[in-house]
Amino acid sequence: MKNSVAIVDDRPFFERAVRYGLEYGILGREHLSRMEADAPKGIVQIADHFGTAYLRTDLETAVARMANLISLYLEDFSNGDLFTAAGSLRDNTLLSHSRGGSEMLKRLHAMPGETSMHRRTVDAVGQKFFVNERTFAFPLSLSSYREQLRQCQTNQMRIDFARWLARLMNAQPDEYEDFSAEEVVRSAMLVLHVGPATLEIPSKSQFVKLVETLRKKSFKTKPAVLDAFLRDAPEDFRKLTQQAMQDFIETVLPRLKSGEKSADEILHAEAQGAFFIREMPEEDVVAYDKLVAREWVRITKGDADDPAVLATIFLNVATGQPAKATALLKEAKLIIQAFRERGFDSAAVLAFIDQHAPFEQKEDLKAMWLEDLKPDAEVHLADNDPQMPDAYMERSLQWFRKNCMASWKGSSR
Template structure:
């Protein structure tokens, strides 16, 4: 086994360029006298120890296939490390093999992969926690089935470094603008909101609540609104140089990509926060902010119709049943309304599209999916059953049963008969 392993590095002086970098460095070192026969024997001993350790780490050293795989793993790890530290110079790599143990080279390659795994692969603030099990699985994959060339490794590291820089920049902004580390989970979203704040002249230099976001979007929509470069530079005056560069790029991206979207005729603050194709923005929660204030700002007609009580099931049922029967929607139901709802339903059924259309046009974006489900799955089905008069054994020609149901299900403004 050992002779076969070392043959990887020493067989034939006319080996192809596709050899692992470790092979090239070892071959060069022996040929040029950089690595002495005595040192070569020490390398052989190191190699024997290394493949046993690697085989045991991933499985067992008692099976030949595991040992053969360990040879390939060790050669790969040493090659990755040597090519990186030597800059691709085989003479430098050969000198490293002469001066340092083989195990230190394989560990160097392993450490490179571990550092790569530990780096974030997105701007999400979820923390890239690496367990011993996930680390072993990652190394298993990257040293066998899906190895990386040095160029691929560096490209992946560069991508992850961008994510790391983005997260670090967002943390600086969060501290500067009064947001705690645990209060946001997307660095890109926080940076985008910060750029909106900095773009809007005279806006308070704090990250907005939902209602504050509405006012910022309204200000940014104005054609005359433009960045105050002096104010922007002053804000980042005490930032590290790398963050100043990131700030310039972030603002350039905001002006080029986000601002046109904000200024589009059909864009609202509500769509920016909760629309299906929205770019994420960060908004903070405030205990001092009226819960209905945001809905009032972004959904005035919905607020007017529901009187700000859309979280009341009776109000919601009232509005929906009136809409479904073509009556003007409102938060409470008169007795005459209840009779008309029953009459129209028994004559022509419910117009579900009228309900869903009103929701899509007037309700807050964040509530629309739940409101559609509330009508389709709950209110409509129950009302169709309770308002029907189709059982000859239990007639309701005078609507007594239907009115009793509506009195309980809706915000009724008449007294129930005893």
């Protein structure tokens, strides 16, 4: 039985190309002399760029940097063919090969490493740091370079595709620059799948309506909408749209239709699988709340921004009374009496907020109760100060009228 041993040549590609060229007569003594004359110039330039040419350590690292840059460019240019690489060394200067490797790294740095939609500009400091790192501390092999380049090109295609969809659906760049390409594409696929009369990226209220439409038993998708949308599309984008729609149907649609989460929770609670939603200043906030938190709007009577309304509701809930936005005198006394006997049921208030309030407001409402209203009410509704007895609740009722929606006039007696 014969054993075979694979020999791995781990020398820099530049060195391998030079040796190959000398062995097979592609490079001669005159070519080596030219390289020997070129090399110091390049080493000094590189040392000055990343440090100073006056320090020995910087010059030594510059030698390694130059060899790595030349190797990267040569191997990419020749696709690993030593004959082609040696010919390039014969016909061109070392400096041109070094610059070629540097330009490769700069192009890679300028490409998107992820799919966020923000406007990109060349960051000179970041570019220098990247080239610095990738020429000495962590040099890139050609296979690693090409894999990173492939991923960046894929990211760029996704971004271009998302911009194309957004433009056709009447969204402006400043509206989606804080979102990812995937979020834009997901919203576009939702619109195309549901097929409303107007194909546009949805606002919050429109998103809720689209999800509600999906969840109707009578809902049927309209393939003609997608066909018409793709009629004049570029071939690459047509294929990407079809792929995106298939992915939407397989992975996103079941979650939207399940009903396990409200449209409000899907819109605000999920870091992964989120959607791009257009902010519509002219859209009535109450209209959105009516869609996603109907009971909340009913209880607050549409005045959920009024701290007095919220205070009245929370104090009612905290003392076991029905959730109401206003209080009669007798109801205010019941709240005060219940607090003095049993204290506040804070868990009930938090559960009420979780059950009824719009998702994006929940944390602020909980903080209002725990950090502001509850501590203040515990001080002013109590009757435990012998210096200021409040048997008839006059002091507490005055605080109540000042901070809550009291629906009585005149004396509190």
